[in-house]
Amino acid sequence: MADSSPAPSAARGAFIVLEGMDRAGKTTQASLLRAKLAAQSSRPVELIKFPDRTTAIGTMIDAYLRSATDLDDRAIHLLFSANRWECAARIEAALAAGTTLVCDRYAFSGIAFSAAKPSLADAFEWCATPDTGLPAPDVTIFLDLSPETAAERGGYGRERYEREEVQRAVRAVFARIGGQQEADLPDAPDAMLGRARNWRVVDAGHSVEEVAAAVWANVHEAGLADGTQAPLGRLWAPS
Ligand code: NYM
């Protein structure tokens, strides 16, 4: 071949999700991760976040989170899922075009914040079902933070859910999703649990630099530093 440029890679972009508690530093870590990925390869990297408050559905979600409106627990749950679905085609197209996506919250936040509500405590599978078929993350990095450390960080904001007792309940659902305690979610199909979904836990109670290093180590170990050859999975199909 006369052309000495590297062979075009068949790899698609990687779909990397950051999940976690409010105040865990997801937004900071997402932008640091984007910068690190961009420095490591010439592959384009984009940040996305859920909820995406810029759409019509996102406007309704935003009003609910600001407590400007009230909605039935199941109705708001479905809006959060619909907000992912309205972006699904764009996510798939970006990945296929080679762009790596760093995503600040995804379907696991949807399950955790809803199943933490008393009205949906026994409805884990119902909570997971609307996201069935969405593009599956290649890795989900859970930034774990205790409510005590969150309080040391200046406490929560004013949005709905930003209260210590709610955060404790949400953290407990995240722990059940990500943990290995099978007995904790006897009704949940295995494919919905973290152990089937390349779920990695990072202790977010350290310095920004330390957490960033741990996040990067996980992305690197997962083989996602420069896209991936693996076919894109679907929630909640076994991967
Ligand atoms: N949240 C987020 C949900 O309750 N369900 C979802 O599906 C998603 C994606 O929205 N407290 C909650 C978690 C947060 C709140 O998110 C706003 P952020 O990242 O603070 O904008």
Ligand code: MG
């Ligand atoms: Mg928030």
